Amino acid sequence: MRNLVIMPAMAQNHEKMNLGEYAEEATIIMDEPVKPANHFIEANTQEVTLNHLKNDCITPVFSKDNELTINHAQFVETIQDAAQSFFSGEQVEQATIRASPHYQRQNPRSYP
Numbered sequence: 001m002r003n004l005v006i007m008p009a010m011a012q013n014h015e016k017m018n019l020g021e022y023a024e025e026a027t028i029i030m031d032e033p034v035k036p037a038n039h040f041i042e043a044n045t046q047e048v049t050l051n052h053l054k055n056d057c058i059t060p061v062f063s064k065d066n067e068l069t070i071n072h073a074q075f076v077e078t079i080q081d082a083a084q085s086f087f088s089g090e091q092v093e094q095a096t097i098r099a100s101p102h103y104q105r106q107n108p109r110s111y112p
Contacts, residue, residue: 045098050076053097072099 053073060069
């Protein structure tokens with residue numbers, strides 16, 4: 001067991017004290033940030049690309065008068081542009097998009 005050495009608070013001549021045997025080079029450790037899982041958002045959804053929204057999905061309409069609603073791809077692009085404009089000079093990453101999976105109807109004639 002080694003003895004406890006109490007160091008004075010005032011600056012001393014460090015050459016008298018041989019601290020080399022106790023000191024070592026500092027190592028900087030960079031931890032990658034861990035993205036916490038948000039199971040509420042991930043439940044019953046799948047990650048999709050903006051290209052998928054543009055080319056493979058339809059624009060929803062109101063059933064009573066067949067009026068177009070907001071196109072999902074245009075909505076994501078608008079929000080992306082707004083974020084880029086608001087945080088000008090900063091690097092804004094591409095949006096992570098999650099969507100509900102498509103379900104195929106078994107018998108199209110059974111639905112109006």
